[in-house]
Amino acid sequence: MTGASFWSQFELRQLRCFVAAAEELHFGRAAARMNMTQPPLSRQIQLLEHVLGVKLLDRTSRAVKLTPAGRVFLLEARRILRLTESAALATRRIASGEAGTITLGFTAASGYSFLPRLLLQRASHAPNIDVALKEMVSSEQVESLLTGRIDVGLLRPPITRGEFTTIKVASERLVAALPFGDARLGQASLRLKDFDHQPLIMYAPEGARYFHDMLTALFEAEGITPVTIQSLSQIHSMLALVRAGIGAALVPEAAQSLHFDDVHFRAVETDPPQPVELFAAWRTDNDNPALAGFLDLLRQDESDAVAALD
C-alpha cells in the first residue's frame, strides 16, 4: 500500500477547483477557468467532498448551489489560498534579501555612537531588514560568528580567521577622561606625555585586549610609563572610577556620549590621530540573504571612515 486508499487530507488543487466551481456555480465554466475539462474538475470536487465527509455543492442537472457547509468552506478555502500566495511571496522576499533578519554582535563601546547611526541608516535605506542586537565582547563575537549565533560582528582587531571577511567601519580619536579638579583640565588638548608617571585606569589584557595592546603600544612608542591604578574591561566601569577621582582614563571619543557627573573629556593627540578602529566581520560563507543588503549599509560607513582619514 503506497498511498492509503482513502487519503484523509485534501490538496490545494482540490481547493482551487472548489473555489472556481463555487464562484462560477457552473462546472463547465469553472473547468475552463482552471484550464481543464469538466470531468476531472468534477472528480476533484468529489474527492474533496469525500475527504471532508461533507457535501459542499448541491448540484442538480440544472443548477449548482452551495450548501451551508460549502459556504463556510468557501471562505476557509479562499483564506488558505490567499495564505499560500502570501507565504510564497514572503519567502521569496526573504530569499532575495529584500527582507530578513540580521543578527548583529556589537561591543559596548560601538554601541555609544556607531551603532545608533547604523540603525538609523537601516531604518531609512533597508526598512525591511530587521536587526537583532547582541552585545558581547570581541572574542565572544568571533565565537558566535563561527557557530552562527550572529551574522555580523562589530568588533576590534585582531581578526585572523580566514573564513571571515572584514572591513573597517569607523576610526576614532582617543580622548582623556579626567576627574573634576584634575590639573590637566586647564589644557584644551593633551599629549601622551601628560600621562607619564600619572595614575591611569587601564584596560585589562584579557577582557579588552584591543584597547590594552593599543595603549601599551602608543605609550611604548613614546617611552612613556603611566601608573596603572586598576585594569578594567568595560569603559562604563572605567569612567565610574574616574569620577571617583582615582585617576584618568583614555577612551574612544564615542564614550563622551556617556554622561558622568564630574567626568570631563579632553582631546588627546596621538599618532595616528585616530587609533581606535572598529571593524565589521562576517563569515564569508554566510548564506543569510539579507546580509548583502546589510553590508551595503556598512560599506557606506567604511567609505565615510576612510573619508574622515583624509
Added chain:
Amino acid sequence: MTGASFWSQFELRQLRCFVAAAEELHFGRAAARMNMTQPPLSRQIQLLEHVLGVKLLDRTSRAVKLTPAGRVFLLEARRILRLTESAALATRRIASGEAGTITLGFTAASGYSFLPRLLLQRASHAPNIDVALKEMVSSEQVESLLTGRIDVGLLRPPITRGEFTTIKVASERLVAALPFGDARLGQASLRLKDFDHQPLIMYAPEGARYFHDMLTALFEAEGITPVTIQSLSQIHSMLALVRAGIGAALVPEAAQSLHFDDVHFRAVETDPPQPVELFAAWRTDNDNPALAGFLDLLRQDESDAVAALD
C-alpha cells in the same frame, strides 16, 4: 501538454513533506513520518523549492539545516496546515448541524414577546447556532421561504403551501387597547359585545390579513358590528392612534410590552380564549444542517403552547 511543465503553485503534500523534514532535520526520519521512503520525499522538497525559486533546506551529506528563507517558510507552512485542519473541522461541524446559521423571518408582533424568549433559549441550548433575523410580514415570509432567503418563518396562518412544514409555536389571548378616559377601563375584563357600535381601529385586509380575518370572524359569530375608524397593518401604529383617543384596538397580549403613555390594556374574553396563533414554517426540503437543532427549540415552544391550552 496536460499539466504545464513548470507548475507555479505548490501542493499541500509538499508542505507536509517540508515541515516533516524541517522538524526532523533528517530526510530518512521525515520520510518515515510521512509513511514513505526517502527518495520521493527528496523529490517533493526539490519540487517545492523549484516552485518557490528558493532553497529552503541546506543539505550537506552530514547535516540538514534550514536556510533563513526556510525558517520563514516553515512558520508559514505550519500556519497553512493548521488552517486546513481547522477548516475541515469547522466545515464538518457545520454539516453535522452542531453549528451554523439559521435565517429567521418574524412578524413585528412576534418580536414583542415570543422571539426574545426563543433567542434566550437558543443562547443556552444551541450557542453555536447563529440566528440572523429579518422582520417581514407573513406574506413576505412565504415568498422568502420559497426563494431560500430565510430558513424559518414565524408567521400567521394561512400557510397552504405543500412544501412547507408548520407547527404552532404560540397561542395568545386578545387584549383591548383603550385610550385614557375610555369608559370601559372601569371593567377588569371585557367581552366582545363591549365593542358593538363602538369606534375600533381595525387591521387592513391586505397587510394584516390574519388579524383582519380573525377579528371579522369573531365579531360575525356573535353578531357584533364595531365601527371601523381606520384600518392599519402595524400594531405599533394602531396603538399610536389609540393613544390619540381615536378609538380602541384589539391586539395580541404580547403587544402589552409596547409601552405607550395613556394606552391601557384590558383582557378580552373570546372563544376560543387564545385566538391569536403563531406558527413556524420551513421548507420541508431545506438542507440547512443547523435547522434540526433550531427546530428542537421551536418544538419545545410548541409543547409549551399546547400545555398552556390545557
Added chain:
DNA sequence: ATCTAGCCATCCAAAACGCGCATTGGTCCA
C-alpha cells in the same frame, strides 16, 4: 591515510494518478 558509516541525490522500472474524450442520465423548456 584509509576505511567505514551515514546521508542525500539520482537513476530506473512499475504502479498510480489525473487528464481528456465519449457517453450516460437527468432536468428544463419549447
Added chain:
DNA sequence: TGGACCAATGCGCGTTTTGGATGGCTAGAT
C-alpha cells in the same frame, strides 16, 4: 415529445510519483 443543457461516469492514455538500488560526499574511527 424532442432538444438543449449540465454534471456524472467509463475508459484509454500520458504523466507523475513511488520505492528500490546506486552513487557521491562527508565526518569520524582505525
